[in-house]
Amino acid sequence: MAEPKTLAEKIISRAAGHEVTAGDLAVVRVGMAMSVDSIAPSVIKIMREELGVPHVADPERVAIFIDHVAPACNVATAEGQAVVRRFVLEEGIRHFYDVGRGICHQVMVEENLARPGEVIVGSDSHSTSYGAIGAFGTGMGATDVAIAFATGRTWLKVPETIRVQLVGDLPRGVMAKDAALWLIGKLGIDGATYKAVEFHGAHRLSLASRLSLCCMTTELGAKAGMVAFPREELEARGLPAWLYPEPSASYEQTVEIRLDELEPQVASPDDVDNVSPVSEVAGTRIDQVFIGTCTNGRLEDLQAAASILRGRRIASHVRLIVIPASGRVLKEAIADGTMLALLEAGATIGTPGCGPCIGRHMGVLAAGEACFSTGNRNFRGRMGSADAAIYLGSPLTAAATAVVGAIADPRSLL
Amino acid sequence: MARVWKFGDDVDTxxxxxxxxxPYMTSEAEFFRYAFIEHRPEFAQNVRPGDIIVxxxxxxxxxxxxxxPLALKKLGIAAIIANSFARIFFRNAINLGIPLFEDRAxxxxxxxxxxxxLDVANGLLRTASGQIQLRKPPAFVQEILAAGTIVDYLRRYGRFPGE
Known part of the structure; x- marks a missing residue:
């Protein structure tokens, strides 16, 4: 009889067509291979010139997004995007999303391109996000994605799994991002290297919150981060009947997060595991607040920010940049009045996409400046000058920080 | 002789x-000249082909x-020896044919x-104070490195490692 399996083992076994367990090497069918403007030109070149494969194996299982520099900021990026658009036409790729449609990870879920129970490979590290809907999403480099484009397959080592049990409910003023930062602070930025993270008890959170949690497992070094849905809820949620971890599956370790005892958390420069409760860094002066990214640019996040900013003004020395995760999020936030509240508070709005998270455009930092971001990385130099400081936290904490002009506890403004 | 360029923990990409x-922002012909531009500005200018990162x-x-990793390959880095590697970097470097050794000692x-x-094939490091036998990478990694890159491997064998 087969060993009781984790979610990662089950999904990879299905995609491999035979039973595998942690430690095995597996060659798997890729449900969707995803790339983005910043990497796709390299993927195309590797596939055609190095592998010598003229066409993708299956255009229906390829998705490409213009989100990392959208719209283009210089001639080099414009040329790269032109290469991608030509490729998409030549290959008949339908799943192509140009400037303004949004961040790959958000749109992959909005358009049902990442499907439950499948292995999804993306040329972006935060492809772990797809665990929020029950897929095994993993980030890979240009060569691996080129191979997935060319063959429809990839190979991987079946990871061991860390089980994370969420207990209780999030208190007012605390978000899933805070739980993710707390976990990274506890396990460290290599705490899940080569491993999968399985969240138990996260099925009660909204899709936006689950995406935020799974996205951040990349900052633990994880290969994938997945929400375990209760077996009895699978049918009602439209998920495959087999998509549950066996109760007696073998885990590398189990970690408990007491949501009900959690405070807002902040990651201070220059590593994502440099985490403390907001009270320890409150009062740190901030020049720029950025609300957006694949981690925290969804409607729920913008609404959370608006709940603090509505009827208030941001501090006079602060610039507040809001970039919705997708065009759909932008439309919804306009329709429900969220955007107006943010604009009236002093925010400015950018084209849906990655924005300044990678330090390329739309909010690059100068030396000596400090940014409070709802993104996922605060590495030195990531958002601009190597002498700028990046703090990470939730959209609620970001909004409170924009109002005060210094890192602030959102619970004091709710 | 190869120079050792030693770095600390958690060096991020x-x-x-x-x-x-x-390369997307600059060009294929110049991006590697910016390797460690802020963390260690002298690196890209002074590194010589055959040097190793520790x-x-x-x-x-x-x-x-x-x-x-492609920038490091273009600058001629012959191998990287570390306590441990992040997973995507590990895949990318091996795919590009850069030998990696995990060896804390x-x-x-x-x-x-x-x-x-450094004798890469035998994982043998000769230093002024003696010889160090490096821990060998897993067999599937050795197979890829023996072929050159993952692209060389696929073109030669028409299958994935372990298939």
Whole structure:
């Protein structure tokens, strides 16, 4: 009889067509291979010139997004995007999303391109996000994605799994991002290297919150981060009947997060595991607040920010940049009045996409400046000058920080 | 002789090549000249083909950008020895044919600026104070490195490692 399996083992076994367990090497069918403007030109070149494969194996299982520099900021990026658009036409790729449609990870879920129970490979590290809907999403480099484009397959080592049990409910003023930062602070930025993270008890959170949690497992070094849905809820949620971890599956370790005892958390420069409760860094002066990214640019996040900013003004020395995760999020936030509240508070709005998270455009930092971001990385130099400081936290904490002009506890403004 | 370039823990890919110097932002012909531009500005100018990088835990964490190990390959880095590697960097570097060794004892024995000789095929490191036998990578990694790169491997065998 087969060993009781984790979610990662089950999904990879299905995609491999035979039973595998942690430690095995597996060659798997890729449900969707995803790339983005910043990497796709390299993927195309590797596939055609190095592998010598003229066409993708299956255009229906390829998705490409213009989100990392959208719209283009210089001639080099414009040329790269032109290469991608030509490729998409030549290959008949339908799943192509140009400037303004949004961040790959958000749109992959909005358009049902990442499907439950499948292995999804993306040329972006935060492809772990797809665990929020029950897929095994993993980030890979240009060569691996080129191979997935060319063959429809990839190979991987079946990871061991860390089980994370969420207990209780999030208190007012605390978000899933805070739980993710707390976990990274506890396990460290290599705490899940080569491993999968399985969240138990996260099925009660909204899709936006689950995406935020799974996205951040990349900052633990994880290969994938997945929400375990209760077996009895699978049918009602439209998920495959087999998509549950066996109760007696073998885990590398189990970690408990007491949501009900959690405070807002902040990651201070220059590593994502440099985490403390907001009270320890409150009062740190901030020049720029950025609300957006694949981690925290969804409607729920913008609404959370608006709940603090509505009827208030941001501090006079602060610039507040809001970039919705997708065009759909932008439309919804306009329709429900969220955007107006943010604009009236002093925010400015950018084209849906990655924005300044990678330090390329739309909010690059100068030396000596400090940014409070709802993104996922605060590495030195990531958002601009190597002498700028990046703090990470939730959209609620970001909004409170924009109002005060210094890192602030959102619970004091709710 | 090869120079040892020693780094600490958690060297992220934004340090190896910041996103704004990616080939996408600059060009294929110049991005690698920005390797460690802020973290260690003298590196790209002074590194010689055959030199090796030695680092602590979790080398290459962060973004999936393959141009980080590609920059090191283009600058002629012959091997990287670290306590541990981040997973995407590990895949990318092996795919590009850069030998990686996880060997804590070797890392602690090596100093920045030290001149050594590395026999990559046998994992043998000769230093002024003696020889170090490096821990061999897993068999599937050795198979890829023996072929050259993952692209060379696929073109030669028409199948994935372990298939």
């Amino acid at each position: 934004d340090q190896i090549v910041p996103g704004r110097y990616a 680092a602590g835990d979790n080398f290459g964490c962060g973004s999936s950008r393959e141009y980080a 070797a890392v602690s024995a090596l100093a920045d600026g030290e001149e050594v000789e």
